[in-house]
Amino acid sequence: MSIVEYTKRNILTYSLTAIWILAIPLIAYLSSIDVKFAVLLLGGVFGLALAGVAVMNYRAGYYIAVTVALTVRVLERMSGAELSVGVVIDAMLLITILGSLMNQDDKSIRKIDFIRDPLLISFYIYTGLILLEFFNPAVHDRHGWTTFARGLLRNYLFMFLVMKLIRNMKDLQFFLKFWITILTIAAIYACIQQWFGLLPFEKSFIARYPEKFKTVLIITGIRIFSFMSDPAVFGLLMACGVIINITLLTSSQKLISIRKKVLLVISMILQFMALGYSGTRTAYIMVPMGILILVLINLKNRNTIIGVALFVLAFLVMMFGPFHNSPTIVRIRTAFSGTEDASLNVRDVNRHRIQPYIYSHPIGGGLLSCEPGSGTELDGFPPDSGYLRTALEQGPIGLILVMINLYLLLKYAIANYFNGKTEEEKQFALTVACVLFALTVSMYAQEASGLIESAMLYYGLNGIVIKTKYLSTTNINK
Known part of the structure; x- marks a missing residue:
């Protein structure tokens, strides 16, 4: 020293x-x-x-x-x-x-081609659109642009940090262990809230700031939020945790021992219960979407077939079993079987009503123009979807750039799996691909990449996908 x-x-x-x-x-x-x-x-x-x-x-x-x-x-x-x-x-x-x-x-960060990498170029072009949005004539107040740009910069910095963090498989393993641990702790806290009720200081805070918790109280009871900002982001992260655990459980005993798999099962059960308590319908859909990618990519794996069979059995029991008095199970069922829930019908009506505005505004109405008080035509409009918000605020051009970025991201994630030379490389690449696909699907009904907590995981996985592409088998296991 x-x-x-x-x-x-x-x-x-x-x-x-x-x-x-x-x-x-x-x-x-x-x-x-x-x-x-x-x-x-x-x-x-x-x-x-x-x-x-x-x-x-x-x-x-x-x-x-x-x-x-x-x-x-x-x-x-x-x-x-x-x-x-x-x-x-x-x-x-x-x-x-x-x-x-x-x-x-970290010398491996120099391996990344920051100038010519297609996925990074898609980020650069999208950033250029965000800078252009500052001059959007539909904007009345630049405060929304400042807030959005600050959040985007924060996400990019998290992505860059993860690129520096991941030097080898050991680093990636620790990354996944950390997220499994923190999400398990969040799940335990959520179960305590559900079983014993909210703590006194939480009830007091809700009473003082009811506008922050408009979506917490529903007909079937209280939506649990653990120690996070709201039930929606908590549910999304619990779904990601469940997918991570399920994917890792398909590993061989050589990679993950029986003792560790028992811990993963306990973690998965806690997170699945917490997911149900969150009352987030989008998160309920995320789990089968993540498993779908697992099956399509890794169907030849015996453990995958056994795991999927058990999941399907549990799903059928939950959907058609004699559980009619549980508000949690009833809400989960409505996410898959359809419902006459007025909130879902209103979302569909809003989407059709706003389509002409999207067609007439190629770069949208301005960043965060859907927020109340923006002073634009979109003031107070509830997009209820990450993709719809992008189309409204950044126009069809912004939506196209986002879709190109997501396509390249998923392409990289799947390619990393097939390019892996060891089971460890393949298993971790598969885990990342499954979670990313689930988050991509979730953006249809939620704003996963725009919420602070879920954005950290999403952009962290972005960084892993990019860094893994540039790490050879020799370097990644050093």
């Missing part, structure tokens, strides 16, 4: 120690005045400590940033006040990016 690095580490250690020593009496004092101040201060202290770690180790910083983004809502609800969650996430991300630029240990 050089003298500069040694000095830098010492300064960081002493600074963090001093902050903790000063924070202890201050937190105790503020707790006696108002618990909200204590929670905010405690969050600030933890934030400073985590920021220091992120600068020194950008790999740890990435996982810290994701964990903070997934769990920061709990701190918001405990404080009883609205927090600038996006600012917190952006701060952690920028600090981590700074740490990655200071650390040049």
